Amino acid sequence: MTIASAFTASPSPAERARYGRHAxxxxxxxxxxxFEAESKRPDPVEVIEEQSATRLKDLVPIRYGRMLESPFRFYRGAASIMATxxxxxxxTGLTVQLCGDAHLLNFRLLASPERRLVFDINDFDETLAGPFEWDVKRLAASFAIAGRANGFSVKEQNGIVRACVRAYRERMRTFAGMRTLDIWYAQDDADHMRELMASSMDKEARRRTAEATAKARTRTHLQAFEKLTRVTAEGRRIAPDPPLIIPLRDLLTDSSGDAEEKELxxxxxxxxxxxxxxxxHxxxxxxxxxxxxxxVGVGSVGTRCWILLLLGRDDTDPLLLQAKEAQESVLAAHTGGDRYDNQGRRVVAGQRLIQTTSxxxxxxxxxxxxxxxxxDFYVRQLRDWKGIARPEMMNPGLLRLFARLCGACLARxxxxxxxxxxxxxxxxxxDRFDRALTGFAQVYADQNERDFETLxxxxxxxxxxxxSL
Structure with a gap:
C-alpha cells in the first residue's frame, strides 16, 4: 500500500460548499x-425521573431542588428533555462533535497547560457527534432564558440571541477560508478576546471583564485546597460539608465501606x-x-462524583482530582447510538476534540x-483558573457581548x-439563520417555562x- 492510498481522497472546497448548500x-x-411540542411528547417529569433512576437516591431530591430554583436552573438540568x-x-446532517449541553454557563475562562487564560467550553458530559445546529439551538435558548430572568425586554433578548448566532455564523465563515492546521491551532486566548471586543465595550464592560479575568487567575488548585481541606492529626484531609461533601471515612458505616474504598x-x-x-510519570x-x-452542578447531581486528594512532596504540595461518573449521553437515543463502549472515554475523546487545550x-x-x-468515570483536575460568568449581574449590553464570545467559541x-x-x-x-434561531429561542424559552411549572x-x-439547601 502506498502512502497516498492510505488516505481517503478529500473533496474540493467547491464540492464541500455545494454539499453544505444542498443540506x-x-x-x-x-x-x-x-418548534411545537409533539402530541406524543414525553412527560418532562418522566424524562427527568428516568435519569434519576440510575443515580444515588439520597441526592436526587437535591437535584430537583436546584432545578426548581428558577427556569434557568431548570434548563441547566434539562438537557435530556431538550434532546427529546x-x-x-x-x-442538516452536517455533523460535528457536539458539546451536547451548550448553555451559556458551560463557557468560561480556563487555564491552558502553558498557564495561559483561555475562553472555552467546559462541560462535556453529553458530548456526542450530531447535527451542528443542536448545540447552537441550546446556546441560543439559554440566552433568551437568561434575558428573561434579568427582566430584559423581548427586543433586548432577541438582540442578545441574534448577536450570539451571528457571531457563530460569521466566525464559521472565517474558518471556512482558513488552512486546516490553522483551524486546529486557533485559540481564544483571554487577552486576545478582550482586545477583539474592546471596540464594543463601554467603560463598565471593560472594568467587569478585567475583574473577571483577574479573579479567574486566583481560582487555582491551591485556593481549592485551602477551601476544601483542613489540618488533622493525620495531616491534610478533605473537610466535610454534608450533604454536598462527605469524606469517604464518614460514609464507611458498614462492611461495604472497605470494599468501596478499594473500588475508589x-x-x-x-x-x-x-x-x-x-x-x-x-x-x-x-x-x-x-x-x-x-x-456537583445541576444536571449532574446524583451521579457518583468523588474528590481525590493527592499530596506530593509534603502537605503543601497538593493535587485535587475529580472522578465523575459518566453515563450515556442524552443525545445517544437520537443519533443512532454512540461508538464508545466506555462513557468516560467518550467524554474525554469529545473534550480533546472540541477544546484547544485540555x-x-x-x-x-x-x-x-x-x-x-x-x-465508567472520567477524571480531571478539580479547579484550575476557572472564571465563571454571572449572567444575573449583566446588563443587556454586557450579556450581548458575552453572547458574541460564546457564539464565536462554539464555532471554533x-x-x-x-x-x-x-x-x-x-x-x-x-441573517436568515440568525433570525430563525432568534424565533426558536423565544418559543423554546416558553416551553422551558411550562416544563419548569410541571416539575x-x-x-x-x-x-x-x-x-433546598
Missing part, C-alpha cells in the same frame, strides 16, 4: 425557527493507565491520601463496584471536528421530593 433541501434555514425535543426535528483506589490505578507516559509523584463524595490530567476508567455493577469548537466549509455554505451570508407541580403534589 438546505433537507432542513431549510428558516425551518429552524419553528430536538431529535424529531428536521436536521482502583479508579486511580486504572485511570493512570489512560494518561500519556510523561503525565503518568508526573501523577506517580503524588500519593492518594483522602477521598470524598461531592455534589487538562493534562484528563483521563478515564471503568470500575466494577462492590455491588457488582460496572461504572465545531470547526475543529466538522466541515467549516460545508457549514458556512449552509449558513450563507444573510414544580410534581413537587407540590408529592410526586417527587425536592430539597
Amino acid at each position: 438546505r433541501t433537507r432542513a431549510s434555514r428558516s425551518c429552524h425557527g419553528w 425535543d430536538l431529535g424529531p426535528l428536521p436536521n 483506589r482502583t479508579v486511580v490505578d486504572a485511570y493512570a493507565r489512560t494518561l500519556s507516559s510523561e503525565r503518568r 508526573l501523577l506517580h509523584h503524588y500519593r492518594l491520601v483522602d477521598m470524598a463524595r461531592k455534589v 487538562d493534562i490530567f484528563l483521563g478515564w476508567t471503568h470500575v466494577t463496584g462492590f455491588d457488582g455493577r460496572g461504572r 469548537a465545531h470547526a475543529r471536528s466538522g466541515d467549516p466549509v460545508a457549514i458556512a455554505a449552509y449558513l450563507g451570508g444573510s 414544580g407541580a410534581a413537587a407540590r403534589s408529592g410526586r417527587i421530593r425536592a430539597e
Whole structure:
C-alpha cells in the first residue's frame, strides 16, 4: 500500500460548499425557527425521573431542588428533555462533535497547560457527534432564558440571541477560508478576546471583564485546597460539608465501606493507565491520601462524583482530582447510538476534540463496584483558573457581548471536528439563520417555562421530593 492510498481522497472546497448548500433541501434555514411540542411528547417529569433512576437516591431530591430554583436552573438540568425535543426535528446532517449541553454557563475562562487564560467550553458530559445546529439551538435558548430572568425586554433578548448566532455564523465563515492546521491551532486566548471586543465595550464592560479575568487567575488548585481541606492529626484531609461533601471515612458505616474504598483506589490505578507516559510519570509523584463524595452542578447531581486528594512532596504540595461518573449521553437515543463502549472515554475523546487545550490530567476508567455493577468515570483536575460568568449581574449590553464570545467559541469548537466549509455554505451570508434561531429561542424559552411549572407541580403534589439547601 502506498502512502497516498492510505488516505481517503478529500473533496474540493467547491464540492464541500455545494454539499453544505444542498443540506438546505433537507432542513431549510428558516425551518429552524419553528418548534411545537409533539402530541406524543414525553412527560418532562418522566424524562427527568428516568435519569434519576440510575443515580444515588439520597441526592436526587437535591437535584430537583436546584432545578426548581428558577427556569434557568431548570434548563441547566434539562438537557435530556431538550434532546427529546430536538431529535424529531428536521436536521442538516452536517455533523460535528457536539458539546451536547451548550448553555451559556458551560463557557468560561480556563487555564491552558502553558498557564495561559483561555475562553472555552467546559462541560462535556453529553458530548456526542450530531447535527451542528443542536448545540447552537441550546446556546441560543439559554440566552433568551437568561434575558428573561434579568427582566430584559423581548427586543433586548432577541438582540442578545441574534448577536450570539451571528457571531457563530460569521466566525464559521472565517474558518471556512482558513488552512486546516490553522483551524486546529486557533485559540481564544483571554487577552486576545478582550482586545477583539474592546471596540464594543463601554467603560463598565471593560472594568467587569478585567475583574473577571483577574479573579479567574486566583481560582487555582491551591485556593481549592485551602477551601476544601483542613489540618488533622493525620495531616491534610478533605473537610466535610454534608450533604454536598462527605469524606469517604464518614460514609464507611458498614462492611461495604472497605470494599468501596478499594473500588475508589482502583479508579486511580486504572485511570493512570489512560494518561500519556510523561503525565503518568508526573501523577506517580503524588500519593492518594483522602477521598470524598461531592455534589456537583445541576444536571449532574446524583451521579457518583468523588474528590481525590493527592499530596506530593509534603502537605503543601497538593493535587485535587475529580472522578465523575459518566453515563450515556442524552443525545445517544437520537443519533443512532454512540461508538464508545466506555462513557468516560467518550467524554474525554469529545473534550480533546472540541477544546484547544485540555487538562493534562484528563483521563478515564471503568470500575466494577462492590455491588457488582460496572461504572465508567472520567477524571480531571478539580479547579484550575476557572472564571465563571454571572449572567444575573449583566446588563443587556454586557450579556450581548458575552453572547458574541460564546457564539464565536462554539464555532471554533465545531470547526475543529466538522466541515467549516460545508457549514458556512449552509449558513450563507444573510441573517436568515440568525433570525430563525432568534424565533426558536423565544418559543423554546416558553416551553422551558411550562416544563419548569410541571416539575414544580410534581413537587407540590408529592410526586417527587425536592430539597433546598
